């Protein structure tokens with residue numbers, strides 16, 4: 122028997138690691154419910170439980186979900202099923218790399234082997250490099266080279282008949298119950314793999330044609346909503362790209378370019394792991410940040426969606442209620458935290474980590490750095506989003522803000538907590554000081 126270590130690839134279709142595990146013998150499937158999950162929000166953990174539940178259903182009950190650290194569990198499962206080889210998808214985030222090193226060491230010490238195939242990306246981080254072998258720092262040339270590099274066609278589906286069940290010790294029903302049953306997104310984001318593939322097909326045949334024109338409109342909400350299944354590996358970007366490649370329309374190229382951003386951010390973090398915590402291009406002097414009680418109060422108002430800026434507040438309330446937020450609004454709330462409230466991007470990124478259903482370490486940290494103007498290829502620091510003009514442009518009928526702020530236009534809604542124009546000037550002055558110092 123062989124073992125498949127289920128990681129961020131929770132699917133039966135187009136899964137090279139699972140196919141390798143089944144190539145020569147029956148395979149067992151194990152997902153370690155590790156200690157790191159304690160730091161996830163209840164909603165995110167509940168979502169994972171539902172995804173695992175649906176994979177277990179689809180695999181005829183074969184998936185074992187076991188509580189404990191990956192290295193310990195996989196060694197025990199390999200011994201129990203007499204598997205000499207464990208197959209897994211390779212991870213590239215700092216935490217994923219640490220975990221797979223531990224698993225490898227534990228298996229090898231027992232005369233067993235961890236073998237990798239595939240990654241959560243169409244092209245694995247580190248593969249697309251410049252002519253001189255160095256990594257790309259800028260998105261556009263990266264995306265050209267990434268397209269030129271190309272990717273494999275989607276793989277076949279796993280053979281469910283050839284899977285062998287092991288016992289589970291995690292009650293997925295109980296874990297799934299921690300989620301908010303009223304959550305409207307959970308109703309829309311069906312957890313079944315087949316449903317996700319149907320949704321992908323429906324998007325490609327429907328909203329994709331309007332993607333270029335509508336992708337920035339939170340009121341229309343017509344983007345693909347694929348970031349959630351991508352975060353858990355219920356669909357692979359290769360499968361998505363195979364579906365959009367056939368579409369001639371320009372909008373499909375714009376959409377593919379967003380998928381390329383996901384690959385670029387993973388590549389940047391792979392080459393610069395310190396970017397998970399530190400600014401890759403410091404834009405402001407260290408003493409530019411608001412600190413102490415004032416910082417905590419500002420942060421609290423931002424987190425609760427009580428800044429008095431409707432687009433910021435609507436976004437933060439959508440996040441609190443559903444674990445989701447439209448990309449345009451993520452940019453506006455992030456810019457507001459860094460450039461109007463003068464708080465460090467890391468604080469906002471940490472809040473997103475706890476709240477987002479589609480949380481992905483490289484995407485979150487580097488998108489925050491993009492907005493803060495501290496990333497490798499980031500918006501320049503002086504690009505400061507004006508939350509009011511953004512709202513007028515991208516939510517022209519105020520449908521999005523009204524949906525999330527019932528008391529809008531009543532005396533119950535707070536006055537703007539800052540003067541945007543004045544804070545913009547403060548940020549620009551900090552930036553000039555930072556430039557002068559460097």
Ligand code: FAD
Nearest residue numbers: 344345346347348379380383448451479480481484485488
């Ligand atoms: P679509 O517009 O339909 O795009 C299709 C796919 O392209 C997405 O599913 C996603 O995989 C990729 N994509 C789109 N925009 C981006 C982008 N800006 N950067 C990287 N990939 C992108 N995305 C995450 O998946 N996880 C995160 O933790 C995350 N944190 C973010 C934090 C901030 C401050 C910002 C500004 C953006 C963040 N994003 C994150 C990127 C983006 O907001 C989401 O991927 C997008 O909103 C998901 O909706 P969708 O699937 O409908 O996107």
